[in-house]
Amino acid sequence: MGRLLLFALVGGALVSLVWHLAAAARRRAQGRREAQAAAEEAWRREAEARAAPGGDPSRPLEVSSPAVVEPRAEGLPCPVCGGEVRVDEHLARLVDGQRLRVARVSCRRCAHTREIFFRLTGQG
Numbered sequence: 740m741g742r743l744l745l746f747a748l749v750g751g752a753l754v755s756l757v758w759h760l761a762a763a764a765r766r767r768a769q770g771r772r773e774a775q776a777a778a779e780e781a782w783r784r785e786a787e788a789r790a791a792p793g794g795d796p797s798r799p800l801e802v803s804s805p806a807v808v809e810p811r812a813e814g815l816p817c818p819v820c821g822g823e824v825r826v827d828e829h830l831a832r833l834v835d836g837q838r839l840r841v842a843r844v845s846c847r848r849c850a851h852t853r854e855i856f857f858r859l860t861g862q863g
């Protein structure tokens with residue numbers, strides 16, 4: 740009788756253990772799928788941001804003055820999460836003979852960094 744109880748307890752514990760392991764494996768697999776989907780989504784949004792004005796040296800945003808570069812850059816939300824960005828660096832760069840301004844921004848929320856390109860209009 741005592742033995743039967745022991746078997747029942749051990750058997751029950753084993754069933755419970757196997758069930759928990761299977762559930763954990765399912766959660767891990769789902770987590771991987773979600774992480775992969777999130778990475779693909781982030782990649783797609785980054786590609787979209789690069790194709791948008793300012794995302795590439797060949798498509799700079801036009802500004803009238805260097806003073807406008809930083810506020811304009813900070814006005815563009817993070818392409819990955821939509822969070823606010825801050826300007827880490829503001830550089831002048833010559834790309835294919837064009838004098839461009841580059842704002843290096845990083846997201847305050849997800850830390851994604853990117854460069855936004857500007858061209859000064861008016862006097863050079």
Ligand SMILES: [Zn+2]
Nearest residue numbers: 817820846849
């Ligand atoms: Zn972000």
